[in-house]
Amino acid sequence: MTGPVQRHPDDDALRLECGVFGVFDVRDAAAVTALGLHALQHRGQEACGIAAFDGANFHTERHAGQVGDVFTGPDLVTRLPGQYAIGHTRYSTAGGSGARNIQPMFADLEAGGVALAHNGNLTNFRYLRDRLVGEGAIFQSTSDSEVILHLLARSRKARVVDRFIDAIAQIEGGYALVALTNKKLIGVRDPLGIRPLVLGDLAGKPVLASETCALDMIGAKFIRDIEHGEMVIISDTGVESLRPFPALRARPCVFEYVYFARPDSVVNGRSVYEVRKRMGARLARETGVEADLVSPVPDSGVPAAIGFAQESGLPFEMGIIRNHYVGRTFIQPTQGVRELGVRMKHSPNRAVLEGKRVVLIDDSIVRGTTSRKIVRMVREAGAKEVHLRSASPPILWPDFYGIDMPDRDKLLAANKTLAEMTRFLEVDTLGFLSVDGLYDALEAGPRDPACPQFTDHYFTGDYPTRLLDREIAEGRDDDDGGRQLSFLVSA
Structure with missing residues (x-):
């Protein structure tokens, strides 16, 4: 992470990093994904990308600009063929706005290709990146999302799902992830449920999305929220739910209700x-x-x-x-x-x-x-x-x-x-x-000071997780750098 995007001093708008979307075994998956991303455009208007899998090969496109400007035309499903796809809309908060940071990110790993789209921010990104670089890793971007791919690549677990568990156990912060392998669509929500992720059904086929408005856009039915700390594995055999991490009390981001989510979405019920x-x-x-x-x-x-x-x-x-109809590039x-x-x-x-x-x-x-x-x-x-x-x-x-x-x-x-x-x-x-x-x-009852029902630090200063990168930058960290990190660290 190289810090937030530089903006004009008078720029007063809040921006969220991104929205994610994924479909499994759906005809013209890239076109369906483009529609889903269009519904999530409010979550990131700087760049967008789609990764599709046709059963043999991955196909990816990543562009600066908005979904309707770049993922249009009858040739979309020719450019991005396949029945499996994930997508991403982005406003960069970590790593800058260069083309190399646009998602989904893709890597050929020992177990096969993996495409990854990430909504949120890792609060121990600098620590993990420095450690990985010190061990010989070569990064192609400055995005915190690439750290997850490196952790997947370095895991010694045999199964892809176990590699994901191994990697995610080392990251901290707020995140919702969708990943596509050559056999599976995987969705993960952080242990506190800070960033949203939902499961839908499109004519019997599973869908993952940041918000329910994306399900409405493609005519899918809302099934449920992915729970905090939950990993869902979608394959030809159905939807499998795993809870590989110790249970914590959910603390979803309250700013989803204040500003970020679309008004027609349903977030956490x-x-x-x-x-x-x-x-x-x-x-x-x-x-x-x-x-x-x-x-x-x-x-x-x-x-x-x-x-x-x-x-x-x-x-x-x-x-x-x-x-x-204000142009994005007005000077x-x-x-x-x-x-x-x-x-x-x-x-x-x-x-x-x-x-x-x-x-x-x-x-x-x-x-x-x-x-x-x-x-x-x-x-x-x-x-x-x-x-x-x-x-x-x-x-x-x-x-x-x-x-x-x-x-x-x-x-x-x-x-x-x-x-x-x-x-x-x-x-x-x-x-x-x-x-x-x-x-x-929010009809949540009085705020519990001992364990607030929501992530509300912007108003209260009560951060729900440790902020390792910030602590290191301020010289307040007492970690010796030699242990595996855990997300189970209280603020």
């Missing part, structure tokens, strides 16, 4: 849309204000704004209109043009805003730079008052499990008081959902 509406309703109860209307910052703020409006009795209006050469850049994505609806007291609902506030531009835009459209509300608690700590979240010194709420944030954002009032309110919206 909860409708994302309904959770976000409840977050907005609870936000209204906690931070209500006299106003004329409620407007979301689209699109991610829409469900919470609906909940806020319904709870407060205020009209829901689209005071900001989002442009869905902002000067500060003046950069200041106008937010208007490419969001435009004020003057007829709704002029002369009104407006409650703006956003999913979260990270650096605050984009939020401030939006507030200025709303004021310039004639709003009399602007009251900004975040449907998540204040983000106080960075993430190390696959979210490209800035360092703590760049997080607005970690460095300013509420009054200072209010002035910085140029709003009349500012409010955040409480952590208790978030858990209430």
Whole structure:
């Protein structure tokens, strides 16, 4: 891992590393996979790839750009033939954005070919990579996903499944993996279930995907979530479930509900849309204000704004209109043009805003730079008052499990008081959902401080695993480098 992708200082968007998808024994598997990836495009818009197996050979394509731009045309199944395929959409948080880091990654191992797609981040990647390089390994990328292939290659176990168990026992962090061999489709979810993975059924054939919206896209039926710490082995004989790792209490990532998952997905048994509406309703109860209307910052703020409006009795209006056709490569050469850049994505609806007291609902506030531009835009459209509300608690700590979240010194709420944030954002009032309110919206019961029900460190500082690479970088690790690592290390 070489660190997060360098982005412009004004870039305030949160991004997740990727989405994964896989099908087994399905006609035109690459085309079906492309459809599944299209549904998962929101999880990674930087690059995408598909690996297919036709019973004799693997075929792979990996491209920068979005799924609809590169995996199209009637020749797709000719380029990527076979009934077995896995796919990946990527936004790089580890290893940089070069072509060599695009997934799925493929390697010819002693036991045969293996293609691997990975969602998440390994928190002991640097440690493992340094150890492997010291033992003579030659890396072709700077992605943490390649470490898993090297661990598979070096395992002395005879069976492929045992090699996977051997490799995964050495990695730490949050991850959902799909892998394709010449006989099997394998899915693995990390021991805490931080990153999501689901099992579906397409006309009797198994499907693996990051979210249920990908199953809906291809007409597959949702079967169940892959459980935390579970490995599923899909072959001609069916679906086999293994629990090779000691059981831990699940702690799925709460930001899937706040922002990352598509609203029409069901994550860990909860409708994302309904959770976000409840977050907005609870936000209204906690931070209500006299106003004329409620407007979301689209699109991610829409469900919470609906909940806020319904709870407060205020009209829901689209005071900001989002442009869905913004080019990814738009160049902002000067500060003046950069200041106008937010208007490419969001435009004020003057007829709704002029002369009104407006409650703006956003999913979260990270650096605050984009939020401030939006507030200025709303004021310039004639709003009399602007009251900004975040449907998540204040983000106080960075993430190390696959979210490209800035360092703590760049997080607005970690460095300013509420009054200072209010002035910085140029709003009349500012409010955040409480952590208790978030858990209430999740219908999870009160947060258990001894063992929280979710991974929520960005709000609480309570990291669910050890952060070995960070500890080594800060000189705080007491590991002698000579033992096999385990994921069973508490924070």
